[in-house]
Amino acid sequence: MNWESWQAFWAMGGYGLYVWGSFGMTALCVVAEVWLVRRRRVQVWQKLRRMQAWDAQ
Amino acid sequence: MLSFLFTVVRRDILLAARRRGDWLTAQFFFVMVVSLFPLGIGPEPTMLRTIGPGVVWVAALLATLLSLGRLFADDHRDGSLEQLLLSPYPNALLALGKAIAHWIINGIPLLLIAPVLGIQFNLPAEALAVLVLSLAIGTPILSLLGSIGAALTLGLRGGGTLITLLILPLYVPALIFGAGAVDGVLAGTGAEAHLSLLGALLVMALLIAPWISALALKVSVE
């Protein structure tokens, strides 16, 4: 085990800002990308359904 | 084959000669961009000498991009591009001719202006000669690679700004070897290595770029 306490874990031996800045930004990018892909899916789905309803009329 | 190439080049030069205003714009742009740097940075001679080669080269890239927008656009608008693409000759020959014409019209003037701008940047005579030589090998690369971008963005809204995004990253090696050659002279390490690499780039661009621009033209005109 590398860490004696949670505090030591978050401090990262003084490199906390850099390590968590990197991992944080990565997590943010992944979450944002997944969210964007899903939102796009929903938007396209709604748009196509509207268009189809329009065509049917 | 060669006569077709010659006809394409001649036609473009004649057309450009009729519209000297457009042609002058890119050349003056080149002069102005280069002249703005000392105003932004300060007139200190040693500093200017260090940045000179890079500034002239970057300005040459931008000036080339400025004139690339029109490479195929006019022919596309009046329909003659489609006719040319239907000719029995390979389309790559057409793209090559267009790129050569672009270099003669826009590249050669840059070479002639560059030494004057180099003097403003306090470059010694030997460095000026290498600057011109590096531009002489480098600007055809810019025209050839640029023709790909011009063909891809043909007829698009905002094509002029888009082409800069597509093509500038591809210009990086030419910029590094071109400006590096002049730096080599200034640093006393010689320019041969840079210039021969630039020459290798030119050969590659000559072999590949016309084919790709021809394909891109077909995609865009279809």
Next chain:
Amino acid sequence: MNLYRYASPATFHPLAGRLVPWFAGLAAVLAAVGLYIGFFVAPTDFQQGEGYRIIFIHVPAAWMSMFIYVVMAFWSAIGLAFNTRLSFILARALAPTGAMFTFVALWTGAFWGKPMWGAWWVWDARLTSELILLFLYVGVMALQAAIDDPRRADRAGALLNLVGVINVPIIYFSVKWWNTLHQGASVSLTRAPSMAETMLWGMLVMALAAWMYTIAVALARARTLVLERERRTDWARALLEGKA
């Protein structure tokens, strides 16, 4: 097995729909394992302390950024050669994820560089090439976004992608050359810390996680693109009718 069957949009759409959760799940599990190795198993580096742990995302992100560009070029070439619509869609679906990994590689490079070299950005050959790679991604995506006709957008993007992939090694070489000539002005990256075996494993597992994640996201994106393009076909109409 008939590969062409899977290339048909009507088959691809439901198939991708079934595969996405599996790849996403795999990515999550692998990332959890990789992070566990990275933070709890891998020992502290004797030179760089705990700061080196950034390597567990920096290196996989940099690998993926290059790998995805090459995979995109592969699909672009297939699309141009065999005129298969799905290949273009896959190439297009990969681009944003590739750009995202390139950005992550740059960001983590900066956050690693600050404590190790004392500067957020140095013109190191690898960082500079990565920056230009980001520009290449941006160019392809901007070109595709600017063209309304999907057929033309696919082909134009694919051609630019191919030109880019020919250029990537040239760019890398030229930047390296430039970097060694200007050694005095910049700091070059010291060799990566002598790799303990667990560090290597952590990196490999994280890279696998990133790979699975890429497949999941790209398939999901490709699904939406397929549906959008095929909206007039029978299967797409039936699908759109079905779900409320």
